[in-house]
Amino acid sequence: MRSRYSAYCLHDVDYIYRTYHTSCRADNPKPTLAAFAENSHFISLKVLSCEQSSQQGYVSFNVRYIQQNVLYEFTERSRFVFEDAWYYVDGVMTDKTPVKLQRNILCPCNSGKKFKQCHRHRLSGN
Numbered sequence: 001m002r003s004r005y006s007a008y009c010l011h012d013v014d015y016i017y018r019t020y021h022t023s024c025r026a027d028n029p030k031p032t033l034a035a036f037a038e039n040s041h042f043i044s045l046k047v048l049s050c051e052q053s054s055q056q057g058y059v060s061f062n063v064r065y066i067q068q069n070v071l072y073e074f075t076e077r078s079r080f081v082f083e084d085a086w087y088y089v090d091g092v093m094t095d096k097t098p099v100k101l102q103r104n105i106l107c108p109c110n111s112g113k114k115f116k117q118c119h120r121h122r123l124s125g126n
């Protein structure tokens with residue numbers, strides 16, 4: 001699961017696609033994954049719990065990312081199955097209300113910089 005998060009950060013769409021279970025690939029075509037990864041700046045990942053048997057695993061995590069100057073946060077309980085490798089099948093997601101970020105606040109990525117000097121999307125207004 002961490003490796004999938006890293007792949008999102010690195011825009012490694014092939015990896016994200018390959019680690020989807022074959023039954024889910026049609027619903028998650030590469031261009032959609034690529035567009036999401038490119039427009040999102042992932043700023044934190046917290047793994048809350050892992051449960052694993054030989055065939056199935058569940059990983060609960062909290063993730064925060066910025067998209068177009070809005071901070072998104074959700075918690076997901078992801079289900080993985082083991083075949084020749086671990087594959088992501090689906091997850092139950094709980095979304096927080098997105099927060100519009102003002103330019104002069106401290107950037108939520110904890111860089112210590114102001115948002116406008118860090119992850120702010122420079123092409124949009126405000």
Ligand SMILES: [Zn+2]
Pocket residue numbers: 107108109110111118119
């Ligand atoms: Zn930042």
